[in-house]
Amino acid sequence: MQNQTPLILVDGSSYLFRAYHTLNNEKLGRYMATSDGKPSGAIYGVVNMLKSLFKQYAPAQIGVIFDAKGKTFRNDLYPEYKANRPPMPDDLRCQIEPLHQIIRAMGLPLIAVEGVEADDVIGTLAAIATEQGRDTIISTGDKDMAQLVNQHVSLINTMKNEFLDVDGVTKKFGIPPSLIIDYLALMGDSVDNIPGIAGVGQKTALALLNGIGSINDIYQNLEKVSSLDFRGAKTIADKKLVPHEDSARLSYQLATIKLDVELDFALEDLHLNEPDLTQLENLFSEFEFKTWLKEVQTGKPVLAGDASAKQHQQAESVNGAQNNQSQGEAEDSQQESCINHEHYETILTEAQLSEWIARLQACEYFAIDTETTSLNIIAADLVGISFATEKGIAAYLPLAHAYTGAPVQLDKTIALNRLKPVLENPKIGKVGQNIKYDQSILAKAGVDLQGIQFDTMLESYILNSVANRHDMDTLAQKYLNHECIHFEDIAGKGKKQITFDQIPLDIASQYAAEDADVTLQLHQTIWPALEKQEALCNVFKEIEMPLVNVLSKMEQRGVLIDSDWLKQKSQEFAVRILELENKAYELAGQPFNLGSPKQLQEILFDKLGLPVLKKTPKKQPSTAEEVLVQLALDYPLPKVIMEYRGLTKLKSTYSDKLPQMIQPRSGRVHTSYHQAVAATGRLSSSDPNLQNIPVKTEEGRSIRQAFIAPKGYKIVAADYSQIELRIMAHLSQDENLLHAFSENLDVHSATAAEVFGVSIAQVTDEQRRHAKAVNFGLIYGMSRFGLAKQLQITNDEAAHYIDTYFARYPGVSDYMEATKQKAKEKGYVETLFGRRLYLPQINASNGMLRQAAERTAINAPMQGSAADIIKLAMIETQNWLDSEKPDCFMVMQVHDELVFEVAQDHLESYREKIIQIMSDAVKLSVPLVVDAGIGDNWEQAH
Known part of the structure; x- marks a missing residue:
């Protein structure tokens, strides 16, 4: 038996969730989907890991085990088992059946047994193999599986390059495999909602298990607990162990993997079958796995094992895992590489x-x-x-x-x-x-x-x-x-x-x-x-490629920074930050680390008893910025914390850092512009990030004073006025909105007049502020709840504002509904110029995901069109600069604004030329208005 390759048991459910969260994570900027919007990341990740695993071990016998649908015997033992788990995301659920089809078509045995979990099936198969003297390797990321490890059973976690035999488990967990169930039972498991013993954490559990033994040993020797060396040992028996014995016993049952599941197949049945190449070709084509499709079409093996892997012994598996896994979970590049x-x-x-x-x-x-x-x-x-x-x-x-x-x-x-x-x-x-x-x-x-x-x-x-x-x-x-x-x-x-x-x-x-x-x-x-794709091809050829030359020249030119002024500003910030720290200590009644979320949480919610507005994923009170903003409306300490955070960020990110970024060769700061980051087409920048300089506070705006003109020049800052609202007017063709812009009315006052039923002359500052929030909120898909929160009004008032707005601007409402419908049909939205933004969640059954995609569908055409327009303006401006070579340089682009260094001798004529180029960049149904200011620094010109 020792000459056989190991039996490989794959925890398919573990693979599935790891693949999904690795390759389908929009928050981390990772999302795999087909060109028509079908999610594919989980499928790709699982199949990739299976291919990698097979290449490493070339097993003669393998099984891929998944959880079956429905409840298990553990739900009968404890109805709350796994009750805390959120429902499976829709974009994961829809990938399960095609994944199963691919695995079966690859010739791999796929197993799911009703009434038990994948762990139990794996445990049973491993136990059978152990009885036969067969070595088994379980591929999983689940720590619970450590209880199965013995002289014949080992675990491999391909994500972490981690191989665990008996010694490996003992080293990792601090206990041998035989005590893993007891370990889980004492601590409980919040993911699976196993209760455990309240107040017993990792250190306490290890002290009990290493000091006395199993749960049975502990409860038979409670008198020994008080003599153990850990905090609270003297009282834990009476206060925790005895009162919660039933919970510990139940948790032990829940954490125990069954080793005697009734199976309708034998271990010998876990062998590879001939792949169904026709089905694989159809599935790989459907999910656009081009490399795998080509492999199938050219007759390459579906599962190619490393021949040397057949000679591997279990003792060599650690090195094998470390050496082979260095390629990560990516496709085997040696099979199809075109590079010689x-x-x-x-x-x-x-x-x-x-x-x-x-x-x-x-x-x-x-x-x-x-x-x-x-x-x-x-x-x-x-x-x-x-x-x-x-x-x-x-x-x-x-x-x-x-x-x-x-x-x-x-x-x-x-x-x-x-x-x-x-x-x-x-x-x-x-x-x-x-x-x-x-x-x-x-x-x-x-x-x-x-x-x-x-x-x-x-x-x-x-x-x-x-x-x-x-x-x-x-x-x-x-x-x-x-x-x-x-x-x-x-x-x-x-x-x-x-x-x-x-x-x-x-x-x-x-x-x-x-x-x-x-x-x-x-x-x-x-x-x-x-x-x-003609429209996309035009975006590439007419916008993005010509912009390369523009950005290159801007980056080479750089911008002049007043480092002495910034150093002085840093000193002022430091003084104010110290004042805020002392003020915070006074309000809190004690010193604490203002940068520590944990300490801030304790001060705000435990000591001062402020209301908990939101919780973290770990169910702790949140101290995120949006929470502090709300609390700052009614309580002084959160307001101080907000100002402290803002100033420390300004100091560390800008006033301290910008002088260090001046290049000795040029005496200037040279940001890097990125065309291929923001999904909507907007430019981003780094080193420094010019897009994120705060503008809502006086201190934030003051940073722009550091961006100065060289001798003999002035800064000209040219900014599109309300460009996204103008694009909305053009796209929606709403008569009232078109009228407001065409007549050069103050659109926010015009909206306020419509919503509040007064003349423009009668609009108050507050009414205009509310109308402005409605104007911009709606193009970002803001709900009545969001509007109410922003304006500090009731939900009913916010709903009235929105309803009245749409009644006065019906074209906007019609456009929004039509856009959402087109997005649902096509899976994407487009800018005025044909740039696409794919929306894989637009038809999701999960309401939150679908609504977020709908909001993006409404806003992306406007934000993307605005990005395209300013890019076109930059291209035309650079053409002017290259052809006529005026004493003028484009040095920065920030959102809807272009910043120039202009020679004083031609200041007014060049300013007018810049306005004319930007205004004529594209013809809309309403005029594009450009405001262009002049100053010795960026803030003065803004």
């Missing part, structure tokens, strides 16, 4: 360079990638350039590798001068992955990269902006089934990481050439799909 390093070349001679220049000149387009010493474009030095002209044909031109023993390389200036005619030729297309970076790096080296046609990051983003990340590693895995060489693998990590110029050339060349090759192949894979 054999045809990569390192250019070290003039002859090689001449040959490659001729090859590049003959191309319609080629892929290009630069290697540098830093990700910051100003601090970075060019180390080398790689090219790819055909699939698998790539080269790296090293220019500045400087480690000891590095081979002689071509002179950088001479090589770049020879490449310039190709790189600056607009008729030869260039393809890159985040090519904006390469354009900026080459510009620093004196090369004006022309002919930029494609960016694979943007191709992926435009095709589906709500898909997973659009970085090269992710795209290579998704589209090419290839795992790229990781920079950390060749350069190291953390403080020991070396720069690219210090990496040995043979290694660096493979890495760099691969980047270009992968980029080319990604374009050849993604572009045909994007090209079929």
